[in-house]
Amino acid sequence: MIENLAIINARLPGYPDFQQLRIQGGIIVEIAPMSCFNTLENEQVLNVQGDWISLGGVDLQINGALGLAFPDLEEKDLPRLQEICAFLWKQGVNGFVPTIVTTSVEKIARSLSILHNFINQDTEENSAKVLGVHLEGPFLNPEKRGAHPQEYLLPLTKDKVKQVLGDYASVVKIITLAPELDPSGDAISYLESLGIIVSLGHSLATLEDAEKAFAQGASMVTHAFNAMPGLHHRQPGLLGAALASPGVYCGAIADGQHICPTMLQLLLRMGEFEKGLFLVSDALAPLGLQNGVYPWDSREIEVKNGTAKLPNGTLAGTTLPLLDGVKNLVEWGLCNVESAIRLATDSPRKAINLPGMVAGQPAHLLRWHENEDTSELTWTRI
Numbered sequence: 391m392i393e394n395l396a397i398i399n400a401r402l403p404g405y406p407d408f409q410q411l412r413i414q415g416g417i418i419v420e421i422a423p424m425s426c427f428n429t430l431e432n433e434q435v436l437n438v439q440g441d442w443i444s445l446g447g448v449d450l451q452i453n454g455a456l457g458l459a460f461p462d463l464e465e466k467d468l469p470r471l472q473e474i475c476a477f478l479w480k481q482g483v484n485g486f487v488p489t490i491v492t493t494s495v496e497k498i499a500r501s502l503s504i505l506h507n508f509i510n511q512d513t514e515e516n517s518a519k520v521l522g523v524h525l526e527g528p529f530l531n532p533e534k535r536g537a538h539p540q541e542y543l544l545p546l547t548k549d550k551v552k553q554v555l556g557d558y559a560s561v562v563k564i565i566t567l568a569p570e571l572d573p574s575g576d577a578i579s580y581l582e583s584l585g586i587i588v589s590l591g592h593s594l595a596t597l598e599d600a601e602k603a604f605a606q607g608a609s610m611v612t613h614a615f616n617a618m619p620g621l622h623h624r625q626p627g628l629l630g631a632a633l634a635s636p637g638v639y640c641g642a643i644a645d646g647q648h649i650c651p652t653m654l655q656l657l658l659r660m661g662e663f664e665k666g667l668f669l670v671s672d673a674l675a676p677l678g679l680q681n682g683v684y685p686w687d688s689r690e691i692e693v694k695n696g697t698a699k700l701p702n703g704t705l706a707g708t709t710l711p712l713l714d715g716v717k718n719l720v721e722w723g724l725c726n727v728e729s730a731i732r733l734a735t736d737s738p739r740k741a742i743n744l745p746g747m748v749a750g751q752p753a754h755l756l757r758w759h760e761n762e763d764t765s766e767l768t769w770t771r772i
Contacts, residue, residue: 395435418749450641453488562584
């Protein structure tokens with residue numbers, strides 16, 4: 391990285407007109423309109439000629455990569471974790487939240503322990519940073535479990551939550567649960583007291599169930615539309631409650647399989663709610679590998695053209711990189727380039743209370759270019 395750099399004539403998501411970014415020692419030290427630009431001594435200038443500049447992506451739901459599933463982590467996998475971080479960096483991701491899907495309490499504890507140790511070791515350069523862990527389960531509604539194995543689902547109680555978290559509550563950033571499993575709300579209140587973000591999903595929650603959970607501190611919805619009832623004009627359910635609740639963030643998978651693009655367009659046109667939408671990859675362990683059949687806990691999944699399914703046809707996840715979702719939104723004509731970029735870079739940061747593109751942040755930047763003739767969107771790291 392160039393030590394002292396001025397990026398000029400840049401468009402930044404959330405900023406008006408053309409901007410300049412001044413970078414010193416790898417840190418963004420200034421963002422200002424081009425009308426304020428002046429060249430400093432010993433400063434290189436990069437004119438991006440109207441291209442978009444953003445921070446790298448943040449993936450809040452990713453189950454593995456390069457053949458390694460995060461619920462299957464063992465001590466010997468620490469070097470492979472570093473390989474995954476380097477791989478995701480090359481995919482334009484600055485940070486991610488490894489997701490541990492429903493499995494035995496023992497395996498959850500082992501994976502949490504290994505990720506705790508990994509987070510506390512020195513991070514290599516040009517590697518995506520682990521931002522904490524996402525527990526997707528085991529407190530899910532059996533009727534909406536999707537690809538999660540039923541034998542490991544647990545009742546949602548404060549004591550069971552304590553058992554699953556064990557000694558590693560500090561490393562858990564997000565937990566997905568079905569709020570209707572705990573009418574008392576004790577479990578959500580306890581998680582909130584620990585600073586763990588509660589995301590509702592794999593659920594049959596009614597409007598009332600969801601509203602109560604949001605009032606108790608839940609602030610996120612896991613893969614909107616998937617593993618929950620669809621929108622209904624008399625029974626709005628979990629998703630309807632989320633759409634009507636300020637401050638609630640919803641993850642969405644833009645692979646064209648998990649959600650019909652028309653429904654994504656509906657979310658994107660919902661005014662204020664559009665600010666609470668963010669993209670996730672929901673990528674499985676075969677991310678970065680070819681089409682084929684791969685192990686998935688004690689079962690197998692078939693990966694074909696970026697979509698992973700169980701033998702019975704149940705949708706299990708994707709193997710598409712996070713930023714492919716950004717390109718898809720633009721290619722499908724669902725939103726403009728600025729909004730698409732923001733959904734994978736700025737919005738997920740806001741959802742977990744991280745700063746976006748502001749002075750003081752490391753200058754781990756992406757440059758996005760839209761071909762005027764083809765509308766194709768491409769990116770490179772700066």
